[in-house]
Amino acid sequence: MSDLFIAPSSAQQPFSDWSVEDNITIDQLSAYFQPVNYSIHRSGPNDPAFSYSPDRKYVAFNIESSDLENDEVVSHLRIFDLDSLARFADGGAFPEPVFENIVASTNALPGMGSFQWATDSSALFFLSQQSGHPQLLHWVEGSDAAVPLSESVSGVFYYQLIGSDRVAIFDQLGPSGRLPTPGANSGPFVATGHAIRAVVLGHDRSGRPEASLWPRQMQILNWRSRSIEHEPDAIIHVGAGIGSGGDPLSVSPDGRWIAFAQITHTRSDGRCWRPDPLALDPSDRTYSSRNAVEVIFFDVETGEMRRPFAAPIGRQGNGGYSQVLWSSDSQKAIASNTYTAADQCVAGGGVFPPGAYAYDTDLDRVSPILRYNRDVERGPMTMARRLSWVSDDEVRADFRGWPFVPFDQREIPSTSFFWNGAEWVPGAAPAQLHNDGRTAEPQRHILEVREDYNLPPAIFALSASGESRLLIDLAPHARDRDLVEFEPISWQDEMGVPWTGLLALPPGYTPSDGRLPLLLQTYGFRENRFIAESWTSIVYPGRAMLERGFAVLIVRHPAHILLPFPEEGRAVTRGYQAAIDHLDGMGIVDTERVGTIGWSRKSFHVEYALTQMPDLFAAAVIADGFSKTYTLYLSWVDSEATPRMGISQFEDTYGSDPWPLSEEWINESPGFNTHRVQAPVRIDAPSYRAVLPEWEFYAGLRAQRTPVDMIVYPDGRHALTRPSERRVSTQGSIDWLDFWINGVEDPDPAKADQYERWRGMREERCIWGVQENLPRYCRFH
Secondary structure: OOOEEEOOOOOOOOOOOOOHHHHHOOOEEOOOOOOOOOOOOOOHHHOOOOEEOOOOOEEEEEEEEEEOOOOEEEEEEEEEEHHHHHHHHOOOOOOOOOEEEEEEEOOOOOOEEEEEEOOOOOEEEEEEOOOOOOEEEEEEOOOOOEEEOOOOOOOEEEEEEEOOOEEEEEEOOOOOOOOOOOOOOOOOOOOOOOOHHHHHOOOOOOOOOOOOOOOOOEEEEEOOOOEEEEOOOOOOOOOOOOOOOOOOEEEOOOOOEEEEEEEOOOEEOOOOEEOOHHHOOOOOOOEOOOOOEEEEEEEOOOOOEEOOOOOOEOOOOOOOOOOEEEOOOOOEEEEEEEOOHHHOOOOOOOOOOOEEEEEEOOOOEEEEEEEOEEOOOOOOEEOOOEEEEEEOOEEEEEOOOOOOOOHHHOOOOOEEEEEOOOOEEEOOOOHHHOOOOOOOOOOOOOEEEEEEOOEEEEEEEEOOOOOEEEEEEOOHHHOOOOOOOOEEEEEEOOOOOEEEEEEEOOOOOOHHHOOEEEEEEOOOOOOOOOOOOOOOOOOOOOHHHHOOOOEEEEEEOOHHHHOOOOOHHHHHHHHHHHHHHHHHHOOOEEEEEEEEEEEOHHHHHHHHHHHHOOOOOOEEEEEOOOOOOHHHHHHOOOOOOOHHHOOHHHHHHHOOOOOOOOHHHHHHOHHHHHHHOOOOEEEEEOOOOOHHHHHHHHHHHHHOOOOEEEEEOOOOOOOOOOHHHHHHHHHHHHHHHHHHHHOOOOOOHHHHHHHHHHHHHHHHHHHHOOHHHOOHHHHHO
């Protein structure tokens, strides 16, 4: 009997009225080629998935659909003339797009994305992997086909438009990779200085370069004539994203400068940033910047590398992120979230929070724009969600919409800062500084997505008179169905911290039906997104779980406990326990039949709860987790692939590095406490590389005969996209929880091996376990 199981390429249809297939076949708008961008918060006509041309003549959008029969994700790009959409909204004929492009993808990446308009609106650029590798294409106004611009053998890593007629194209992988990628029959290689994940699991079976591989070549070409202007020799080691949407690079408008993030070796002693960490007392854990990154500026003309901040980017907020934006004259660049050596020694001790700074490339000078305010000790900070240039002397900081701030606190107004020749001061720039004489035209929005957590998504065309008509239904199979609605719910934990969530009960449920089993989903929700699964497309079944008779609670975590700090695990577990107690008090749930699912960072939260409060959950599922185990800590040493979530987060949680093993590491780390786990655990590893972070927890459970299943998706990604993988993952979660919590087996013959494996685990534990301490699921034996 093997419980390390390689997922098949397909799975059978489930039995239910609202199924996993119903979740998968909801179409979605996507404006990005890279994985899910968590900064997106749809807001009606300002939806970033609609890409309007600068002259407001055209609008482009891409819809991704799941083709279950062929196991493909189909990307369908459409470009519409806005006038035709307006006529349609006023009652005219259905509009025909001026251009369409369809790409079916059979691997983990979508078919198209990274859409950018030329500044004169004459062309739309986008990446497409129809050829098997991401290539840059562009549609020119008036043509009926997209023309490729790039000729990279390995695929395009990133591109950026420069001015009105040039584009910088970066190869996905140049002649030599930064990390070794051994094949099946490769010879010896030097592994010193590389993370264990790169050495042991560096080979990607599909042949795609992973995020830990670094681009080498850049080509700047005139896209109108296709003449290559420049190809620098320097290797650019790119770390965390720093562009306007998490892009890996930020190129100045004149093409001379490239800003990017690179591993930093600075470290703070509590007052000063030091370039040499060896000069510091190794017992000082005030702030270690190992595996952190800083913003670097590369001069394309001279090859010079500049480190103007000499300090890492901030680690607060979205995992450590700094937006770099250029002024139109290419002289100044804003870094939105960074520390800096300009303020390295602080009187009275203590390191300032990070802030927004401007760097003048001509003067090689850093000027502060604003410093962020910390709300509570080690808690969230009031940060600029996004920065923008109003003119070359004025910057606007927008604090609204920060993804980890509760929705009722997201209306902090925008603030402007202007350069008075000596410093940046708050307030709009004087009128005489805006000397171009132009006034901004009001934006003309013609498309709107209408949805909320109970309303399936659809795209409507809007007219100037306020009329609207349905253009595209993204979930036609959800119409005219009596769907269960999710309702807001709130509770407080024992520390008085307020929590919120959404709760749904099975179809037709009445209190006389008795108490229900409960699924607690841990990754939150968005008010303006329809709830099918969750924010992500892996392991969370959402509505499909209701058909198995479960109540479903989707938990939104308070902002301050999402950041790494010693109380993180305990704070989350208190919130989960309080939620269950609250529903118990309402007479809704059976507290002995509660299951939970955790993905990504929430995997650590679930593992912590399983080890610290073993009776809280009856069964659990985790996927591609950031588990904060000893093995994962070791795997990230020297890892440049994860600079934004480096080992400092472990040290924030446990108070130190692991040597010697402290009481916090021994008592708090899930990997050292698998002997406490009572609940059966299913683990989804959506790639070969995802196996290692989960292995310590998996192996600990296996060694102690606790039921555990690991499912590996060799060609998957953090959030699964391939329909067959999504089906195996979410349907597997349903089957696992229903089996261990309720003793229910799906009679589908295709699942016979699955249940035989699980019955074997149950039998082993229930027959040979200590009889006076048998788990709850033994009642089904």
